[in-house]
Amino acid sequence: MLGEPEVDVRNKEKKILFRREINIPSTTYATYGLYNYPAKFIPHVVAYVLENYARPYMKIFDPFAGYGTVGIVSRIYGYDYELWDLNPLLKILHKSATLELRQVSITKIINEMHESKDIFIPKWSRFSYWYHEDFHDFLFHVWGYYHSLQDDYLKTLLTIPLLKISRYFSYDDMQRQKLSKSPKSVNRVHSLLKKNWKAIFYQMLYQEIKELLQRLKEFWSLHPKKVNAIIKEGIDSLKEELNEKKDILITSPPYLQSQEYIRQAKLDLYWLGYSEKFIRNLRKLEIPYRKIEPFYINSAIYHDFKQDIKKPHLRRIFERYFWGVGRALSRLQEDINSYLFLFVGRSSMEGRPVPIDRIFIEHFVSLGWKHRITLVDTIIARRLFSYRSNPATGNKDARTTGEFLVILQRD
Numbered sequence: 001m002l003g004e005p006e007v008d009v010r011n012k013e014k015k016i017l018f019r020r021e022i023n024i025p026s027t028t029y030a031t032y033g034l035y036n037y038p039a040k041f042i043p044h045v046v047a048y049v050l051e052n053y054a055r056p057y058m059k060i061f062d063p064f065a066g067y068g069t070v071g072i073v074s075r076i077y078g079y080d081y082e083l084w085d086l087n088p089l090l091k092i093l094h095k096s097a098t099l100e101l102r103q104v105s106i107t108k109i110i111n112e113m114h115e116s117k118d119i120f121i122p123k124w125s126r127f128s129y130w131y132h133e134d135f136h137d138f139l140f141h142v143w144g145y146y147h148s149l150q151d152d153y154l155k156t157l158l159t160i161p162l163l164k165i166s167r168y169f170s171y172d173d174m175q176r177q178k179l180s181k182s183p184k185s186v187n188r189v190h191s192l193l194k195k196n197w198k199a200i201f202y203q204m205l206y207q208e209i210k211e212l213l214q215r216l217k218e219f220w221s222l223h224p225k226k227v228n229a230i231i232k233e234g235i236d237s238l239k240e241e242l243n244e245k246k247d248i249l250i251t252s253p254p255y256l257q258s259q260e261y262i263r264q265a266k267l268d269l270y271w272l273g274y275s276e277k278f279i280r281n282l283r284k285l286e287i288p289y290r291k292i293e294p295f296y297i298n299s300a301i302y303h304d305f306k307q308d309i310k311k312p313h314l315r316r317i318f319e320r321y322f323w324g325v326g327r328a329l330s331r332l333q334e335d336i337n338s339y340l341f342l343f344v345g346r347s348s349m350e351g352r353p354v355p356i357d358r359i360f361i362e363h364f365v366s367l368g369w370k371h372r373i374t375l376v377d378t379i380i381a382r383r384l385f386s387y388r389s390n391p392a393t394g395n396k397d398a399r400t401t402g403e404f405l406v407i408l409q410r411d
């Protein structure tokens, strides 16, 4: 990296390592990583924004909140916040991540679960494809106990541990970011079947609950404040309205390609009681896979890039992505008083990195926003890319890597 300028003046880009700027021991510290939500914010980015830009009494908003990292960090810094996501998991994940600490006997919970006679069967026609039949009755009982619980605290405490272990007992290859069966995951199930898997299930459950309580202890040691929080899960950010003005919008919008959040979450959603029809309807709303009306993106870079996309299906995804995210944010920005923070990567299309950050800058500047700076975090890039040149052109192009925090201020 020697000799490379730290600030690219023309494009107002500056390199940064958020993990170095902000003192959070790890990306999974406290309750930041209770659940492996795909493409989660690193908490350092949100903390950086709040430390450097937020002022007392500002209200924070994330319309694509996923796991809800923005909410957790906002609580610690004492800001009111609102979170939206299409994925219904948002609510329960965020509730778990901010749960109060209470004394509980894990052994007692497990004993009660073991003795419970309640049954819950997910409304899922493909269930047998994902679970070996030997596990069926056992899992129906475990989840029967869960759904019979009247104590909301206990139920919340159990949710993430049960979701994680139920996934471990399924044929899903958890290494992959989308629900999929693989030889590796089939082997995992077969090796479980040869062991005392019920005992393994309960041991895992014990450990998971213990771990969760430990993480909650860490969270509370950060002194989260009492703030107003609005959480809207299972909603479409393209249609939903804000009921009050916000000061800061910070979000990492859906990925341009290869991330299907609802498909990945559906195993969990079935256990939580959602129906096949409901989940199918959610998938129809997911950006960039949904059908959507064209929307004008006011950016020359956007139109130039689109022109050169050769494969029609890629061009369609490209359009749907920008029409979806662009339309949602263009409408929502009207209710934002001070700042927009957009955290995006430059996914490649036909070997060319899509300059999503610059497209959004051009578009939002045309709507009256001022581009303050783009902070480029390169730590992820260093792990993922071994080459330093753009495969499409063969040219050295350090800007094809990294994650970009675009900072826009109301002019």
Ligand SMILES: C[S@@+](CC[C@H](N)C(=O)[O-])C[C@H]1O[C@@H](n2cnc3c(N)ncnc32)[C@H](O)[C@@H]1O
Pocket: 037, 038, 039, 040, 041, 042, 063, 064, 065, 066, 067, 068, 069, 070, 084, 085, 086, 087, 235, 236, 237, 238, 251, 252, 253, 254, 255, 261, 262, 285, 286, 287
């Ligand atoms: C990159 S993720 C956000 C991750 C989040 N920053 C975190 O820390 O976990 C993008 C999110 O957009 C959501 N999404 C996709 N289409 C949506 C829509 N039409 N309305 C609301 N949310 C949507 C996905 O469910 C996903 O959680």
